Structures are given as C-alpha cells and as structure tokens.
Amino acid sequence: MRASRSMLYIPGDSPKMIQNSPYFGADSILLDLEDAIAMAEKDSARRVVSTFLRNFDFGDLTVIVRINGADTEFFEDDIKEIIPCRPYAVRIPKCSSPEDVLLADRKIAECERRNGIPVGTVKIHAMIETALGLERAFAIASACPRVGALTIGGQDFTADMGVQKTKEGTELFYARCRIVAAAHAAGVEAYDTVWADIDDPEGLYKESKEIVTLGFTGKACIHPSQIEMIHKAFQPSEKELRKAVKIVTAAEEAERNGKGVIAVDGKMVDAPIVARSQHLLELAKMYGMEVAQI
Amino acid sequence: MKLLRTASAGKDDSGDCLVTVSPAEGVSLDYRGANREIFAQRTRNLVEEVLKEKSVDGAAVVIDDHGAIKITIRARLETALERAAKEGAGA
Numbered sequence: 036m037r038a039s040r041s042m043l044y045i046p047g048d049s050p051k052m053i054q055n056s057p058y059f060g061a062d063s064i065l066l067d068l069e070d071a072i073a074m075a076e077k078d079s080a081r082r083v084v085s086t087f088l089r090n091f092d093f094g095d096l097t098v099i100v101r102i103n104g105a106d107t108e109f110f111e112d113d114i115k116e117i118i119p120c121r122p123y124a125v126r127i128p129k130c131s132s133p134e135d136v137l138l139a140d141r142k143i144a145e146c147e148r149r150n151g152i153p154v155g156t157v158k159i160h161a162m163i164e165t166a167l168g169l170e171r172a173f174a175i176a177s178a179c180p181r182v183g184a185l186t187i188g189g190q191d192f193t194a195d196m197g198v199q200k201t202k203e204g205t206e207l208f209y210a211r212c213r214i215v216a217a218a219h220a221a222g223v224e225a226y227d228t229v230w231a232d233i234d235d236p237e238g239l240y241k242e243s244k245e246i247v248t249l250g251f252t253g254k255a256c257i258h259p260s261q262i263e264m265i266h267k268a269f270q271p272s273e274k275e276l277r278k279a280v281k282i283v284t285a286a287e288e289a290e291r292n293g294k295g296v297i298a299v300d301g302k303m304v305d306a307p308i309v310a311r312s313q314h315l316l317e318l319a320k321m322y323g324m325e326v327a328q329i
Numbered sequence: 330m331k332l333l334r335t336a337s338a339g340k341d342d343s344g345d346c347l348v349t350v351s352p353a354e355g356v357s358l359d360y361r362g363a364n365r366e367i368f369a370q371r372t373r374n375l376v377e378e379v380l381k382e383k384s385v386d387g388a389a390v391v392i393d394d395h396g397a398i399k400i401t402i403r404a405r406l407e408t409a410l411e412r413a414a415k416e417g418a419g420a
Binding site: 048049050051054078079082083085087091 | 404408412
C-alpha cells in the first residue's frame, strides 16, 4: 500500500460522495458505517458500501471501512457483508483490549475462510478511544499480525476522559505520543484524529504539522477541502530530502558491500533512520518532487 | 424471496434514489426522474436482474431517481426488497 497521508471519512450512505471519492485527491477513504449512520439506516449504508466495493473502480485509492463495534448488534452483519468485498482494512472502533482485536480477527478470519479469501487479507485498524485502550495500546497493536495501524478517536477519547476537546489539543498530547510510540514499537502505522472545524484550514495545518513531528503516518479528515492542508503538512523539505538521499544511498552501498553499519556526515545511521529516509523519498514521489535533482 | 409489506430505501438527495417496493402479482416498474427516458431501459434491465437474483416473482417497484448510478440503484433496491421481506418487521 502507498503511504496514506490523508484519510477522508465518507458516510456509508452517501453514494454521491463515494462515487466522487477518486477525484477528491485523498490517499485513502474511510467509508463509515458507525457514527455517521443512523440506527435505522445501518442496513442500507452497509449495502451501499458493499455494492460499491464490489462494482466501483476506486483507482489508486486505499479503501477502509469503519464498521460498528463488537458491542453492537451490527458488528457481525458488518463483517459478514464487508469482508467478502476485500476492503484494504476495517477500522474497529473502541478497542480497549487485545481481546477486542482478537475477537474481530477471529470473526474476520472465519469470514475469509468461508469466502475463499486468504486469511489475513483484510487488515485491522484499531481505534483507541478510551483511557483503558490507551494504557493497552502496544498490546492492542501487537495482538495479531492483522493489525496494520493504530488510530486515535479524539472525540470519544476526550469524552471518556471527561475533558473538553480543544483546538490546542493539549488534552490529546499524551495520548498521541503514546499511540505513536506503541504503533512504532509494534511496527504498524499510526493515524491521527480529525480536525473538526472545516472553516479553519490554518488550524488544521498547524495541528497536522504537529502530528507529523510526533511521527503519525497520516491523519483522518471529514471534508475534501481539508486534504490539501494535510498533504502540505506532510511534504518533506528539500533539506530533509537531501539528507534522506545521502542515507539511502549509503545504506544501499553498505548492503552491496556486505557492511552492517553505516555513517553519513560522520554520524552513525541505524535501520530505523534508513527506513524513515526511504519513507521520505516515497513521500517525495507523491508530491512529484524530483529526488534525482536534489 | 417473498415480499410481505411495502418498504423503502434510499434518499431524495442528488446522486441517490428512493426505491419503494410492495407485494404485487407480477412485476411492475414506475421509474421517475428528470432523465427517465434516457435511463428507462437501463433501469428496467437492472430491476429485472435484481428481482431474478432474489427470486422475487411479484413486486411493484417505484424508483425516484435523482441521478443515481447503477451501483446505487442496485444497493437501494436490494435493501428495499430485504426490508419488505423481513419477518416480524414493522410496516
């Protein structure tokens, strides 16, 4: 999968938005069957999503579906209908323990087997939305190989903590740091929560820069107009790219020569730094930046 | 699949459609919308295909089309049929 800087939430019962989704410019979309859908319309939204997944050409878009939680009557039906359509991943809300993930993993695996799909095809993106979930973030991220990402649900998390979600985001600082570290330790991606004010693009840009600095791999958004700001925040600078090119070139040369340790500009470089440099070069390609010219 | 009651699915929004199905003898289609003449045959073929897949012999189908693509009409029709056939559901 290519890097997903932006993940655009689209309500599952909005066929017009779904059919237009390849033109918004997001790296990935999250078709929502949970909070965006009224109880009486869950069946209808689920059918819209599954029918689009089976019949619509999403092009390069990575498609993820947020299903309803295991504590709801919709969870099993969501899995039965969505998994056979092979979305890239399903986002599981309110994961508070590894058991929540393992339950979803078991149900998804059963469904994959019934439908002749290789087990593990559909990834899990685990949403951390409670203090308990945060305390168990690493255990959740490493619960099974199917987990591909941790995500933070800012509204529910602050509600669980009994605090206000603010634009400054002080109340989420610890949670963000903890989730990024847990995701990194488990070798999975980390996606940030949405910026709710669509009329404040500067605020979105500032927050996006901050979460890039913390180490998030992407950020969810709720409106197509927010995609540009998120991508802008993830754009590597020329200085960063110059360094990344040096590191990746040195790493490739060391590998050819059978050397395990490399140094760039007199500083030791280890595997995570090489991986980050490779990621930056991959990002640069997404912006059409000519790395060879740097 | 046997239809037990009238049921609807979808919305009057642009790019969507509102599908209503009712139990009936045989199949009828009332297709409404600004572009109904252009899409009449496409929609009739789709309705017949879905009814056949679901083994529905009798249904009165009304589609208010607001510019929905085939995928959307199929999804809304399938949901309306399943709602109409659901045991114990309200009217």
